[in-house]
Amino acid sequence: MSESPDKQGLRNVLLIAQQYLSKNRNVHKKAEQLLDALVEKSLELCNDVDISDIRFTHDELYQLVWSKADSTGKAPSTIRNYRRQLIDLLKDDSSLSLFMIESGCEHLLEFNTDDVKGGAKTTHGLILKSSSNIQTHNISNVVSYKVVRIPKPTWWMKTLMKVELEGINAFWFITVAILCVFSFALIPFFVLKGSFTGIAVGLVLGAILAASTGLFYQMYELMEKGVSKTPNIFTPFRIKNLFFVTTRKPRVKQEVLRPKVIELLAYEGRCGLCGDELFIEKSREFKGRYVGRCAIAPQEHVFSFDHITKQGKHLR
Structure with missing residues (x-):
């Protein structure tokens, strides 16, 4: 069974992001470590689940970096604290986004959060956004x-x-x-x-x-x-x-x-x-x-x- 275009597009963009993030892993700060782990895990799930199911709860994101289940109940507050930094790392003019544009990506990554109510768990994931509306005429080698x-x-x-x-x-x-x-x-x-x-x-x-x-x-x-x-x-x-x-x-x-x-x-x-x-x-x-x-x-x-x-x- 062939992959859907959306899933294939997400995989390609994740691979480019992985290439960029792998260059300086030894000096990554926590937010960069979290994004790196999120990219790796999303790539892994691309093989098994539908694109709409590549979502993570606070506890699952916490475990990606801290390598253990959260037994103290601080996972939600920890992830919320890093949410702003994750969004900044994926801004249109960030180094990662510029690298992806240089690499020919038609889409960029965006950190998405579903703020749900009624007892359902909040989930997070990486989604695609178009790069066509980003001004790139000043980008030059x-x-x-x-x-x-x-x-x-x-x-x-x-x-x-x-x-x-x-x-x-x-x-x-x-x-x-x-x-x-x-x-x-x-x-x-x-x-x-x-x-x-x-x-x-x-x-x-x-x-x-x-x-x-x-x-x-x-x-x-x-x-x-x-x-x-x-x-x-x-x-x-x-x-x-x-x-x-x-x-x-x-x-x-x-x-x-x-x-x-x-x-x-x-x-x-x-x-x-x-x-x-x-x-x-x-x-x-x-x-x-x-x-x-x-x-x-x-x-x-x-x-x-x-x-x-x-x-x-x-x-x-």
């Missing part, structure tokens, strides 16, 4: 970043807004690097002299070297990756996504080799899945790459960041 004006830049920002690495500028970069190396070599010499003046000079050189180390790590990352985030200590709180980036000097006529340019730029981007703000940060998960993370779903809505094309692709 590609995002665009734009350069925005830095509000009230400090003096050091103005100095480093745009530095062309040619001529005198390149000379100064090389000179400062050489001076730092000499400072490192001279510190032991002054400290070992033992005099107050020698120790004082060694400490000053050490402080200069310590400050320069951070700067040169910044420059090393910039040369290696083409982008490096400015240190938080130097960045005003109101400015987000502030980076040093390397570009090329604009082409002049048939010029072949154009010198590199270091620029200080602030970027802005919007999540392609939910439209919220993107924060650009370095990620260990993606081998030190800078990625754009959604402000409200930083684990699920992650995009690459290309400072040249100002584009990003959905990473997971």
Whole structure:
């Protein structure tokens, strides 16, 4: 006997939900555990009963997560407390619903409760709702970043807004690097002299070297990756996504080799899945790459960041 279209549709949507919920089971909170268990049990019952019979009482839902029958009578209040969270987990703009839409689902899941009277038991279950009326035109696996004006830049920002690495500028970069190396070599010499003046000079050189180390790590990352985030200590709180980036000097006529340019730029981007703000940060998960993370779903809505094309692709 073949399955009804409604039952087959419910099974397909439950399978997609199961795929999503199984990714982070080890960090699920109780509401997510309850939804995960409800999806699993509903899938299991799809094989044996009619779609209208896939319903659960308070006690049955309680037992799905707490693995024991409720002997204290607190199952109804416990499930009622989690009902709002279950509804939120299945909202049209939730991460799970967006994942199902991306996976091509024509229907989404909804947590349904039959509030009956007259002594009958209240039952709960997962039902289908149409996704056709959900606005999905903003959902995209590609995002665009734009350069925005830095509000009230400090003096050091103005100095480093745009530095062309040619001529005198390149000379100064090389000179400062050489001076730092000499400072490192001279510190032991002054400290070992033992005099107050020698120790004082060694400490000053050490402080200069310590400050320069951070700067040169910044420059090393910039040369290696083409982008490096400015240190938080130097960045005003109101400015987000502030980076040093390397570009090329604009082409002049048939010029072949154009010198590199270091620029200080602030970027802005919007999540392609939910439209919220993107924060650009370095990620260990993606081998030190800078990625754009959604402000409200930083684990699920992650995009690459290309400072040249100002584009990003959905990473997971």
